[in-house]
Amino acid sequence: MSKLLAAKGLSLQGRFAVRMVDTWTPMFDCSDAEKNRRDTEAAEPEIDTVIGQIKAKAVGEFNRHKGFSLISSMVQKEYEGKRATKYFSVQESCVGCGLCAKQCPMEAITMQNGKPTWTKEKCALCLGCLHRCPKFAIQYAGKTEGRGQFVNPNTTL
Ligand code: SF4
Ligand code: SF4
Known part of the structure; x- marks a missing residue:
């Protein structure tokens, strides 16, 4: 800064x-x-x-x-x-709610055939999509599955 x-x-x-x-x-x-x-x-x-x-x-x-x-x-x-979005994957548990696409601050996700698809090569890697998914269906580079989700309860997004 x-x-x-x-x-x-x-x-x-x-x-x-x-x-x-x-x-x-x-x-x-x-x-x-x-x-x-x-x-x-x-x-x-x-x-x-x-x-x-x-x-x-x-x-x-x-x-x-x-x-x-x-x-x-x-x-x-x-x-x-x-930051390359190719590292994201979506698991079978995805219910196609579209929340990840709706809340992505970089508009890097679009819903295609009921599943999220990353349409930009790079994103901010904020992991908001991963942490807000109600099914914890988004993972990153095979490293995140056992490491939980967290959204600060004071946020209103
Ligand atoms: S938020 Fe989760 S369940 Fe909803 S569309 Fe995205 S990956 Fe699927
Ligand atoms: S990590 Fe953040 S910027 Fe990247 S796709 Fe998910 S919500 Fe969008």
Whole structure:
């Protein structure tokens, strides 16, 4: 973000981070519902702190999770290579509800013959389709089936 802003002659005044459930299940496991609940609850006071700092127009480095930022920048190159939609698969349990196609922020999925089909070569790899599927029928690169689904209960999408 800092680099993108700098290219426009702008600078980031404050940097904040909140630790939440990591739903990137090609790498992380979010199959423990109780742990997800605890982590989501623990994020609330952190969010309140960040809201207070933003309202107060705080300037500076307030990221208390620098380790995650470091990992994030390290895996950036790998992420670019993994964004190919050819890695998605749909299991027999799909009931053709179309929710995945409807909610994809990149309009990368269309329903064809009652099944989701990825019509763009690359997507954001947000995994929203995988986590919101009511049948957990979408998998990615054969790595996600045992790692659960999670949608933050505070979201309304
Ligand atoms: S959300 Fe799941 S069940 Fe519904 S169409 Fe997509 S893959 Fe099939
Ligand atoms: S991972 Fe996200 S961007 Fe990619 S197809 Fe699924 S919902 Fe769309």
